Amino acid sequence: MLGEPASIDETLARLREHRYFANRELATALFLALKMQRPLFLEGEPGVGKTELAKAAAGLCGTTLLRLQCYEGLDTASALYEWDYPRQIMALRLAEASGETPSNDSLYRSEFLLKRPLLQALLPDPANPDARRVLLIDEIDRADEPFEAFLLELLSDFQVSIPEYGTVRAQVPPLVVMTSNRTREVHDALKRRCLYQWIGYPARDVELEIVAARAPEAGQALQARAVAFVHELRTMDLFKAPGVAETIDWCRALAALSVTELDPQSVHDTLGVLLKYQDDLARMDADTLARCLAATP
Ligand SMILES: Nc1ncnc2c1ncn2[C@@H]1O[C@H](COP(=O)(O)OP(=O)(O)O)[C@@H](O)[C@H]1O
Ligand SMILES: [Mg+2]
Structure with a gap:
């Protein structure tokens, strides 16, 4: 076309x-x-x-x-579809009041069809x-x-x-x-x-492009580290790994908190943006978190 x-x-x-x-x-x-x-x-x-x-x-x-x-x-x-009964009844009453006999065609017409x-x-x-x-x-x-x-x-x-x-x-x-x-x-x-x-999780460079377009406020360096961190999380056997939507949300959240460098504290405080199950959150102890952070550029 x-x-x-x-x-x-x-x-x-x-x-x-x-x-x-x-x-x-x-x-x-x-x-x-x-x-x-x-x-x-x-x-x-x-x-x-x-x-x-x-x-x-x-x-x-x-x-x-x-x-x-x-x-x-x-x-x-x-x-x-559904017929708009109230309007059909109204049309029926109006027709009756003016002495007409309404036809099927006038009752079942396009404007009474809820598409x-x-x-x-x-x-x-x-x-x-x-x-x-x-x-x-x-x-x-x-x-x-x-x-x-x-x-x-x-x-x-x-x-x-x-x-x-x-x-x-x-x-x-x-x-x-x-x-x-x-x-x-x-x-x-x-x-x-x-x-x-x-559709699988995107490759790192693709996810970086997505985040750059959708959470520009986070800045390049932070975006790169955040994406790398999320990719590290996805290698873990989590109940629910973070999706792209979560990566974008996380970058926005970090920017909203004026975080410019990923440090253990800011990651710990914002993990709820990435992981939505208590079991997954419980697995992110200080050591695991540090290991994931170490994998970021
Ligand atoms: N390839 C992509 N390019 C741009 N944005 C994406 C892409 N994949 C995911 N997103 C973002 O992630 C969010 C969640 O995606 P969505 O389509 O709702 O996921 P799904 O329908 O697979 O659950 C979207 O609002 C969009 O901002
Ligand atoms: Mg969907």
Whole structure:
């Protein structure tokens, strides 16, 4: 489509314009998802940039992101559409008052259709009708299996039929980004329809770029040490290793405390920004902390 990247290098560069720093594999997956019009399935630990990739992809496509957050019990009324009953009843009363007999067509028309993200993704973006829509189906592992089956159908032909209204078919298939934190395995059939990409923790130089863009207030030297420290933490067998989000938060926290040099005291005092489980915090005794600090430049 017009305005979409023509190469992997261009995909990388355009993601950067949206302050997203991807490695080549991820940029390749996104490029192919656009080119082949296939959904992109992203798995990885929390805080590694899955949701953010979808936001950056929407920016790259020149549209605003449509986001469906999954949860147990998510139903089609919240995901697809719902009729605006109060407004329909109002229209019915108005028609009756003026002696008309309202037709089905006048009651089931577009303005009374509350369009949820999955339906919106099939329709053009009013703000930029030429852009491809970008739909994020976030944390699909939280939804239940019947919802997966329903998605599978939607993703196979990008159309839905609404009994009172008719069939809505996407003129241009949306880019669908699905994410999972892998709290359970997602069904094979759904995965098969998608291009799959695992997002791991970023390499040190990439994470440094991310932090430089997202927590510039911390200054280069501190950023470099903080990133090295976090990478050292990730080699430990922690219950929950810090994600990129935590690295950014930590740099911001250190800057807010006017810390310019990482010393044992300031690290100790701010560990709660990086580690969110008491067991992990308990493992960070003075010796371990000193060992991690020694690994920083
Ligand atoms: N590759 C990246 N480039 C830029 N920012 C990133 C990247 N990865 C993570 N982030 C930052 O980390 C935060 C958390 O990422 P998020 O996408 O919410 O993680 P996930 O959805 O995987 O749990 C984002 O708000 C963003 O600021
Ligand atoms: Mg997320």
